[in-house]
Amino acid sequence: MTGSPDQPSADDQGGVPESPYAPDEVVVQDGVGVPDPFMRLWTPHRMAYIEGENKPTSDKAGSGCPFCRLPGLPDADALIVHRGEAAYAVLNLYPYNPGHLMVVPYRHVADYTELTAAEVTDVSELTRQAMQAVRAVSAAHGFNIGMNQGEIAGAGIAAHLHQHVVPRWAGDTNFMPAIAHTKVLPQLLSETRALLAKSWPTAP
Template identity: 90%
Template structure:
């Protein structure tokens, strides 16, 4: 690597840092709020149920404080604190279970109903063109909180994979989560 005249780093240090700090034509878009998720903020240190699990703790809070959009009989819908897209919800059973096969028939029905209603509410509020819906079962499958089952409902729009996430690794969320929660709660079928 050649030394840039404006760089405070010696050439060998630039190689170790992968060129970071070398002036170039790229604008850096920083998303420090994502570091909280990466570093495990709010992630339980144990797989046990109770106050250490955010999905067990949230139902004990006021809906607006917990970002809960709707409460069902055996599950609830809550905004994702670290959303992939605006309106990204999760449907979570109240009971602390890790695996879909552990759900009762009532819980399965409630999760399905709340997922359908979440899609209806998001479409009514934002006109989503489609959805990614799914569960990551276990740490190895990418579950951020593997001990408490949750299903993601991620709204999608034509062209939502623009240059920001593809090139810049950045999501633009045009609305505060509290505002999104209020709109979705008001529009819940």
């Protein structure tokens, strides 16, 4: 069953509504700008990141810094995967790829050179364990690992150091991110957190 342009309806099986237009037909809609032949994949959840949701307005430590606040929440609420002695591993709320983790020292410190020897050791060990957990869960082919030091280098929250652990797979840079600037994430973050936490290796 085909609906009108104003009110398309799905078929009896609950499928996607059929388009009343020819595939190459440009539909002119009043008041929405210049029409074009491109389809749109809307990702409104990204607007929270664009508008700076959860980004601190101050460089000071405390509840205004999400990385200071998260350890005080239950693991499931904070998306914390594992807690170490001097640092913790948490899922990125705006991931580049599925399983994108961050390793964060508990102490509010901005620069890598300011870390203590114990913090450096824990950040390094949690990074190694994060790689093992992600490989066990999703057989990642590789990783991008690193930290952006300072806003000029691209740090979203420059005042509290955090190291990214981004899983990579062959073909993960397909047309979606390259052309549509959109990442397809096939799993809820809460489910990813649970899987990684379950598969987190024990320290040697």
